[in-house]
Amino acid sequence: xxxxxxxxxxxxxxxxxxxxxxxxxxxxxxxxxxxxxxxxxxxxxxxxxxxxxxxxxxxxxxxxxxxxxxxxxxxxxxxxxxxxxxxxxxxxxxxxxxxxxxxxxxxxxxxxxxxxxxxxxxxxxxxxxxxxxxxxxxxxxxxxxxxxxxxxxxxxxxxxxxxxxxxxxxxxxxxxxxxxxxxxxxxxxxxxxxxxxxxxxxxxxxxxxxxxxxxxxxxxxxxxxxxxxxxxxxxxxxxxxxxxxxxxxxxxxxxxxxxxxxxxxxxxxxxxxxxxxxxxxxxxxxxxxxxxxxxxxxxxxxxxxxxxxxxxxxxxxxxxxxxxxxxxxxxxxxxxxxxxxxxxxxxxxxxxxxxxxxxxxxxxxxxxxxxxxxxxxxxxxxxxxxxxxxxxxxxxxxxxxxxxxxxxxxxxxxxxxxxxxxxxxxxxxxxxxxxxxxxxxxxxxxxxxxxxxxxxxxxxxxxxxxxxx
Amino acid sequence: xxxxxxxxxxxxxxxxxxxxxxxxxxxxxxxxxxxxxxxxxxxxxxxxxxxxxxxxxxxxxxxxxxxxxxxxxxxxxxxxxxxxxxxxxxxxxxxxxxxxxxxxxxxxxxxxxxxxxxxxxxxxxxxxxxxxxxxxxxxxxxxxxxxxxxxxxxxxxxxxxxxxxxxxxxxxxxxxxxxxxxxxxxxxxxxxxxxxxxxxxxxxxxxxxxxxxxxxxxxxxxxxxxxxxxxxxxxxxxxxxxxxxxxxxxxxxxxxxxxxxxxxxxxxxxxxxxxxxxxxxxxxxxxxxxxxxxxxxxxxxxxxxxxxxxxxxxxxxxxxxxxxxxxxxxxxxxxxxxxxxxxxxxxxxxxxxxxxxxxxxxxxxxxxxxxxxxxxxxxxxxxxxxxxxxxxxxxxxxxxxxxxxxxxxxxxxxxxxxxxxxxxxxxxxxxxxxxxxxxxxxxxxxxxxxxxxxxxxxxxxxxxxxxxx
Numbered sequence: 001x002x003x004x005x006x007x008x009x010x011x012x013x014x015x016x017x018x019x020x021x022x023x024x025x026x027x028x029x030x031x032x033x034x035x036x037x038x039x040x041x042x043x044x045x046x047x048x049x050x051x052x053x054x055x056x057x058x059x060x061x062x063x064x065x066x067x068x069x070x071x072x073x074x075x076x077x078x079x080x081x082x083x084x085x086x087x088x089x090x091x092x093x094x095x096x097x098x099x100x101x102x103x104x105x106x107x108x109x110x111x112x113x114x115x116x117x118x119x120x121x122x123x124x125x126x127x128x129x130x131x132x133x134x135x136x137x138x139x140x141x142x143x144x145x146x147x148x149x150x151x152x153x154x155x156x157x158x159x160x161x162x163x164x165x166x167x168x169x170x171x172x173x174x175x176x177x178x179x180x181x182x183x184x185x186x187x188x189x190x191x192x193x194x195x196x197x198x199x200x201x202x203x204x205x206x207x208x209x210x211x212x213x214x215x216x217x218x219x220x221x222x223x224x225x226x227x228x229x230x231x232x233x234x235x236x237x238x239x240x241x242x243x244x245x246x247x248x249x250x251x252x253x254x255x256x257x258x259x260x261x262x263x264x265x266x267x268x269x270x271x272x273x274x275x276x277x278x279x280x281x282x283x284x285x286x287x288x289x290x291x292x293x294x295x296x297x298x299x300x301x302x303x304x305x306x307x308x309x310x311x312x313x314x315x316x317x318x319x320x321x322x323x324x325x326x327x328x329x330x331x332x333x334x335x336x337x338x339x340x341x342x343x344x345x346x347x348x349x350x351x352x353x354x355x356x357x358x359x360x361x362x363x364x365x366x367x368x369x370x371x372x373x374x375x376x377x378x379x380x381x382x383x384x385x386x387x388x389x390x391x392x393x394x395x396x397x398x399x400x401x402x403x404x405x406x407x408x409x410x411x412x413x414x415x416x417x418x419x420x421x422x423x424x425x426x427x428x429x430x431x432x433x434x435x436x437x438x439x440x441x442x443x444x445x446x447x448x449x450x451x452x453x454x455x456x457x458x459x460x461x462x463x464x465x466x467x468x469x
Numbered sequence: 470x471x472x473x474x475x476x477x478x479x480x481x482x483x484x485x486x487x488x489x490x491x492x493x494x495x496x497x498x499x500x501x502x503x504x505x506x507x508x509x510x511x512x513x514x515x516x517x518x519x520x521x522x523x524x525x526x527x528x529x530x531x532x533x534x535x536x537x538x539x540x541x542x543x544x545x546x547x548x549x550x551x552x553x554x555x556x557x558x559x560x561x562x563x564x565x566x567x568x569x570x571x572x573x574x575x576x577x578x579x580x581x582x583x584x585x586x587x588x589x590x591x592x593x594x595x596x597x598x599x600x601x602x603x604x605x606x607x608x609x610x611x612x613x614x615x616x617x618x619x620x621x622x623x624x625x626x627x628x629x630x631x632x633x634x635x636x637x638x639x640x641x642x643x644x645x646x647x648x649x650x651x652x653x654x655x656x657x658x659x660x661x662x663x664x665x666x667x668x669x670x671x672x673x674x675x676x677x678x679x680x681x682x683x684x685x686x687x688x689x690x691x692x693x694x695x696x697x698x699x700x701x702x703x704x705x706x707x708x709x710x711x712x713x714x715x716x717x718x719x720x721x722x723x724x725x726x727x728x729x730x731x732x733x734x735x736x737x738x739x740x741x742x743x744x745x746x747x748x749x750x751x752x753x754x755x756x757x758x759x760x761x762x763x764x765x766x767x768x769x770x771x772x773x774x775x776x777x778x779x780x781x782x783x784x785x786x787x788x789x790x791x792x793x794x795x796x797x798x799x800x801x802x803x804x805x806x807x808x809x810x811x812x813x814x815x816x817x818x819x820x821x822x823x824x825x826x827x828x829x830x831x832x833x834x835x836x837x838x839x840x841x842x843x844x845x846x847x848x849x850x851x852x853x854x855x856x857x858x859x860x861x862x863x864x865x866x867x868x869x870x871x872x873x874x875x876x877x878x879x880x881x882x883x884x885x886x887x888x889x890x891x892x893x894x895x896x897x898x899x900x901x902x903x904x905x906x907x908x909x910x911x912x913x914x915x916x917x918x919x920x921x922x923x924x925x926x927x928x929x930x931x932x933x934x935x936x937x938x
Contacts, residue, residue, distance in 0.1 A: 004519050004585045004812045007573050010512030012586055014593070015600065018508040033846040034870050036877030039487040043479030043619055044513065044575075044605060045533075050473050064514075065536040067571050069609035101570065102536050104476050106513075116473045117481055124483070126894040128880055131484065136513060140538035150512055164880035166859060177870065285856075289863045343473045377502040387754075390635060394758045401503050401646065408505030411597055411633035425595040 009141070009149030019375030020365075021152075024182070024357060025134055028154045031178045032132040035170060037156045040131045042113040045104045052105075054112045054342070056211070056307050062140045064149075065102040076100045106138040110155040111308065111336070111352060118159055118350075119343040128160035128167075134357075146328050146362055157352030163335060165281045167351045168312050171333065172286055172296060175316060175353060180293040183369055184360070185319035186330070189299035192279050192312055193334075195262065196303060198272020199248060202265055203241040211307075213237065220249055220301035221327075249301040255283055258298055278312060295319060304334055311335030314353060318363050330363060331355040376427040377406040379467045383419050384410040385435040393434045396444070396460045405467050423449055430467060478610070478618030488844030489834075490621075493651070493826060494603055497623045500647045501601040504639060506625045509600045511582040514573045521574075523581045523811065525680070525776050531609045533618075534571040545569045575607040579624040580777065580805070584819060587628055588812040597629035597636075603826075615797050615831055626821030632804060634750045636820045637781050640802065641755055641765060644785060644822060649762040652838055653829070654788035655799070658768035661748050661781055662803075664731065665772060667741020668717065671734055672710040680776075682706060689718055689770035690796075718770040724752055727767055747781060764788060773803060780804030783822060787832050799832060800824040845896040846875040848936045852888050853879040854904040862903045865913070865929045874936050892918055899936060 006012065013021060029039070045066055052060050068076055079100075107113055110133045118129060134154045141147055156174060158167045172188060179186045196214060205213055212235040220228050229242050248265070251258050259280060266272030279298065286296055304313045316331035333353035340348035364370055380400065382393050390409065400407045408428065410419045416433075423431050433445040444457045448466075457463055475481065482490060498508070514535055521529050537545055548569075576582055579602045587598060603623045610616055625643060627636045641657060648655045665683060674682055681704040689697050698711055717734070720727050728749060735741030748767065755765055773782045785800035802822035809817035833839055849869065851862050859878065869876045877897065879888045885902075892900050902914040913926045917935075926932055 004588055005516060006512055006519075006585075006589070007514060007516055010514065012512070012590065013510040014590070015507035015509055018510060021510075022508070034873070034875050036847040036850075036875055038484035038844065038846070039491070040484055041482040041487060041490075043475055043481070044607070045476060045479065045619075047474060047476055050475075062538065064538060066575075067534040067536045069531065069533060106535075116475075119473055120475070121481065121483070126891060128891070130877070138513070150514075158880065160881065162881070164882075166853070166856075166878060166880045170878060170880070173867075281856075285860060288860060289867070375507065377507070378505040381505075384635070387635075387750075391754060391757060398642070398758070404503070406503050406505055408599070409635060409639060411627065411635045411639070412629065412631065413633075422595060422597070 007149070009143035009147075011148065011150075016375045020370045020373050021357065021361060023370070023373050024360060024364075025152075025154070027181050028178055028355060028357075029132070029134065031174060031181065032154075032156050034177070035130075035156070035174045037130045037132040040114075040117060040133055041135060042107070042110075042117055042133070044136075045106050046113055046116065048103050048105045050116050050343075051108055051112055054306075054308060054339070055108055056305065058305075059108055063108050064106040064138045064140055066104040066106070067101055068103070107135070108139060109137050109306075110135060110153050110354065111157070111306070111350075112339070114155065114157055114352075115159075115336075115339045115348075115350060116343060118348065119340055119345045122345060128158055130156070130158050132156045146359055148358060151359075152357035154355040154357055155352055157350055159340075159348055159350040161347045161349070163311070163337070163349035163351060165278055165285075165312075168282050168314075168335070169285055169289070171351065171353045172282070172291070172294075172314070173289070175331070175355075176291040176294040178355070182360075182364065184364060184367070185293045185295075187295045187297055187317050187319050189297055189302050189315040189317070190279065190282065190312065191299055191302040192275035193309055194271045194275030194311065195279065195300065196275075198262075198266050198269040198275055199245045201269045201271060203245045205237050205241045209235060209237055214303035215305070217249070217301055218303040218305060221299070225250065251300065255298050258300065262300075282312065304332060306334075308336040308339045309334040310337040312351065316353075316355070318367075328359055328363070329356070330359040374427075378408050378426060378428045379405050380407050380430040380432055381419070381423040381426075381428045382407065382409045383416060383431055383433045383435075384413050385433070386413050389434055389436065389439065392439055393432070396432070396434075399460050400464070400467065403464055403468070405464070420449075432463075476618070478612035478616075480617065480619075485844045489839045489842050490826065490830060492839070492842050493829060493833075494621075494623070496650050497647055497824060497826075498601070498603065500643060500650065501623075501625050503646070504599075504625070504643045506599045506601040509583075509586060509602055510604060511576070511579075511586055511602070513605075514575050515582055515585065517572050517574045519585050519812075520577055520581055523775075523777060523808070524577055525774065527774075528577055532577050533575040533607045533609055535573040535575070536570055537572070576604070577608060578606050578775070579604060579622050579823065580626070580775070580819075580821060581808070583624065583626055583821075584628075584805075584808045584817075585812060587817065587819075588809055588814045591814060597627055599625070599627050601625045615828055617827060621826035623824040623826055624821055626819055628809075628817055628819040630816045630818070632780070632806065632818035632820060634747060634754075634781075637751050637783075637804070638754055638758070640820065640822045641751070641760070641763075641783075642758070644800070644824075645760040645763040647824070651829075651833065653833060653836070654762045654764075656764045656766055656786050656788050658766055658771050658784040658786065659748065659751065659781065660768055660771040661744035662778055663740045663744030663780065664748065664769065665744075667731075667735050667738040667744055668714045670738045670740060672714045674706050674710045678704060678706055683772035684774070686718070686770055687772040687774060690768070694719065720769065724767050727769065731769075751781065773801060775803075777805040777808045778803040779806040781820065785822075785824070787836075797828055797832070798825070799828040843896075847877050847895065847897045848874050849876050849899040849901055850888070850892040850895075850897045851876065851878045852885060852900055852902045852904075853882050854902070855882050858903055858905065858908065861908055862901070865901070865903075868929050869933070869936065872933055872937070874933070889918070901932075 136150050136152050138150050200213060216228050216231045232242055262276055302313055302315055313334035314332055315329050317327045317329055331354060335351040337349045382397055384390055397407050397409055429450055431447045438445055446463055447454045605619050605621050607619050612618060685697050685700045701711055731745055771782055771784055782803035783801055784798050786796045786798055800823060804820040806818045851866055853859055866876050866878055898919055900916045907914055915932055916923045
């Protein structure tokens with residue numbers, strides 16, 4: 001018999017961890033609803049055809065696929081057997097297995113299932129459609145610090161037939177509100193895919209290198225200019241092209257200065273101009289409305305991994321004073337104008353933010369921001385003196401529960417010391433003892449474990465107030 | 470381009486459905502905590518070795534298995550390729566695929582992962598350990614009415630080194646409290662595996678037919694005596710054995726009469742006596758404590774499908790006056806004394822109830838019990854008259870949100886009629902209009918959409934009270 005374990009990259013959550021996670025979810029949900037987002041949920045697995053090709057090659061590779069179950073699998077395998085045994089020796093085994101063993105995969109993010117939802121339910125939906133979704137996603141990534149194979153995303157999105165930059169402004173305000181409530185200062189990095197598009201245009205980088213360009217650029221703050229250049233050259237981007245635009249990614253100036261430089265550079269780039277105009281609108285209105293606890297910063301080298309972004313892109317990191325390095329992203333987002341198109345629905349512009357619950361949890365744990373969260377709901381433990389005594393006490397247990405006071409009965413008639421230890425270990429602040437002696441005298445003995453005091457009462461009603469405190 | 474769909478047996482949940490589901494979850498969670506159960510969560514998938522063999526043959530068959538991902542799968546396939554192409558033609562393809570393509574499976578219930586959790590974390594746990602868990606489970610069952618491939622279970626369990634029948638009593642009280650709060654009267658059917666064991670003993674049915682016996686017996690209320698008999702005979706149980714005990718499953722008498730009959734029958738069955746003694750203890754104490762909205766009924770033909778039950782078994786169905794037929798079980802539970810043993814931990818007795826969220830939802834929908842649930846958090850929509858007007862209004866939007874009032878801004882500057890229609894369709898009760906005219910006159914125009922009244926205010930503070938109502 002093997003000692004049981006869980007798959008790598010997954011976790012159990014104890015009740016202490018759950019209380020903190022539930023607190024985070026509750027704050028995020030409350031703020032999502034404060035901004036008028038409504039909840040939906042989608043299934044844990046989708047048809048592979050829904051997911052595949054939406055996240056880039058890496059995404060297709062890291063998706064968890066479900067093996068056909070029962071009869072279907074048996075049939076597939078016996079078909080396969082027949083092919084192998086027949087003369088068709090040319091069958092491509094790898095391809096066959098890949099294509100025939102599975103047609104479902106676990107959710108990889110919440111955005112693609114959401115857009116699939118919008119397309120499927122378009123006739124019931126009132127547009128602009130504001131939804132939120134707090135559910136796990138799964139990726140077969142190599143597990144490492146802060147990266148899990150099962151983790152929760154908290155997404156708020158707006159879709160309508162045409163975008164409005166006020167949507168971006170609302171989402172930034174929303175993040176500010178959430179992290180202010182959590183007492184957790186953040187930086188939101190902002191950029192625009194059209195600015196990157198403009199830079200590619202003026203640099204002379206070929207269109208077919210666009211994905212390679214953005215993938216490498218996204219590492220700028222992590223691995224630095226030199227390694228990014230090396231990677232880009234390896235991918236076929238010329239040194240000349242790189243140097244033409246690298247200056248912009250190095251800029252340490254404020255928004256207006258950056259804006260000026262790029263406006264000059266984008267003199268002939270319609271795309272670049274559009275990006276600058278959108279970003280200025282967002283940035284300037286946010287400055288006039290102001291944020292509480294959040295810094296909004298233009299990061300020209302921000303590119304974001306997902307294929308589907310087409311406009312504004314956002315990334316959320318904990319606030320820091322000393323440079324970018326070693327920063328773990330705790331959220332991101334952006335605008336996606338073409339995603340619904342892939343499902344055959346035209347003129348749908350979407351924009352959203354996605355918060356990484358597990359990353360936020362880890363960062364808050366590190367900053368000691370959960371101090372006030374209690375995970376122990378129970379207020380009182382009834383000591384078990386025997387069946388008759390328990391039966392006598394049970395009407396009081398019911399009475400306290402009716403008052404909304406979390407009440408436990410120790411299930412076994414064991415030594416009193418063991419029962420008190422249970423109360424202590426579970427942080428239950430009070431015990432109530434009703435033994436034969438108390439029954440005879442019509443008394444209720446209450447112990448306050450924290451203050452180590454004991455008092456007798458005549459009526460259960462007299463105890464309620466101190467238990468509720 | 471294919472119109473997107475979702476896998477059969479799975480569902481999307483709209484915000485209306487979510488508000489009802491969240492209400493149910495909130496009530497269940499609140500009551501679990503009222504009784505001193507603490508939350509934990511386990512991963513969505515477990516190692517197959519953890520799950521396999523715990524649910525009977527059907528369970529192993531209906532488990533959703535995850536295909537190895539990325540490199541592992543490639544390696545498995547190429548190993549396979551090599552075997553096929555080498556001289557080892559004798560390889561059992563079906564077996565190979567089954568054993569080598571997957572080592573993880575989606576959770577099939579919450580009980581087995583919970584017991585795995587207890588064994589893995591035994592050194593951190595305070596026993597008796599009371600936990601609850603509200604999470605989805607997955608079964609590749611044939612989808613039909615009320616049966617889904619992804620559905621939520623809400624489990625409360627207690628494990629300790631030895632059982633106490635007060636645990637069963639607490640769980641029955643807990644169910645009564647939950648369904649009373651939901652205004653949903655239920656019947657809890659109760660039985661005991663040792664009573665069935667005793668009946669098998671006195672009937673002369675062979676031990677190796679135990680599983681067949683319980684599986685068939687469980688259908689008694691659904692398909693009736695004759696078909697159960699037919700099935701049992703087919704499985705090798707003799708007609709004589711069947712008739713010896715069928716009388717007990719037919720009994721329509723009250724608890725005491727049934728108890729009397731069985732006490733006589735179990736004169737020489739230690740197992741049967743134990744079952745009767747346990748059940749009497751539970752039944753009689755529950756009667757003395759009393760239940761609010763729940764009927765507890767002894768159903769001798771109740772057997773329950775899961776392999777792991779060893780003592781008390783419970784099944785929850787909606788209250789009905791007219792017989793058993795067509796009743797959909799909305800929950801169940803029981804005691805399992807041997808489950809932790811399978812993971813190498815001795816002396817662990819567990820008992821729990823599992824509520825089927827989706828079944829409860831459907832039954833309550835049918836009974837129209839969700840009438841009072843509202844899914845529309847938003848109280849007010851700000852009409853969008855243009856960027857300058859929105860910017861002017863935004864400080865009021867922020868003000869209302871700081872007051873906890875869910876406030877929306879229509880993101881686009883479109884025709885006013887369209888914006889009002891959005892408020893209507895989303896059941897938003899108020900709109901606030903601040904156009905150029907209002908800005909000039911320093912006024913705030915508030916419309917009550919339900920009462921079709923409109924009023925002007927000087928100060929946003931004056932509006933708060935009516936929005937909070």
